[in-house]
Amino acid sequence: MFNMAWLWALVWISLCMVLPMALSQRVSSLPNRCYREPEPASCKIGRPRYYFNVTTELCEYTRNTRCSGRRPTFFSTASQCMQRCGCRADADPGPCDGYSTRFYYNSRYRMCTPFVFGGCGGNFNNFKTFFECQWSCRPGFFSFDSDFEF
Known part of the structure; x- marks a missing residue:
């Protein structure tokens, strides 16, 4: 006879093994560009741009422009940002x-x-x-x- 305690233990062990793998795949499913933080507010004000906020999983509006040598984090339109980042969540x-x-x-x-x-x-x-x-x-x-x- 199979004991229910063993069955629950087996379920929990399986979850503990599978869940971290599933979460790591979710995090890595977005392109690198979606994880970059926007430039600080002290940068020059430019034309409207959008960036993907990983915390809220939303495309957000900003008027800051790139002021360092970093690669751009911005998208020209909200729909471009959504297609590249939001739709991949x-x-x-x-x-x-x-x-x-x-x-x-x-x-x-x-x-x-x-x-x-x-x-x-x-x-x-x-x-x-x-x-x-x-x-x-x-x-x-x-x-x-x-x-x-x-």
Whole structure:
């Protein structure tokens, strides 16, 4: 007879082995450019730019320009920032207990995939419809060939 205590111990050991690997893959799934901090506020004010804030997992607005020799951290548009960084975040159901079907862009499979959203929190890779997700994260997905006829 298999003891339930052994079964739970086996489950916990498995989780302890798999969870760190899963979290490390999530962190490394974004391009290096998404992890760079923006230049300090003492830099010259320039045209509007966007950068990916790893803590909030959002593309944020700034008018600072590069003032050191570092590689640029900015994107010209919010959609460019989202496509390169925000759409690569894993699905995050959030801390609430609601049940709502949403879509996130699965960068591994290059398509939008449904997931269960709890109703609060989460990240920016969270869309109400499949088409909204595809439109935001795969802008060329809906473009038509020149041979297309109505």
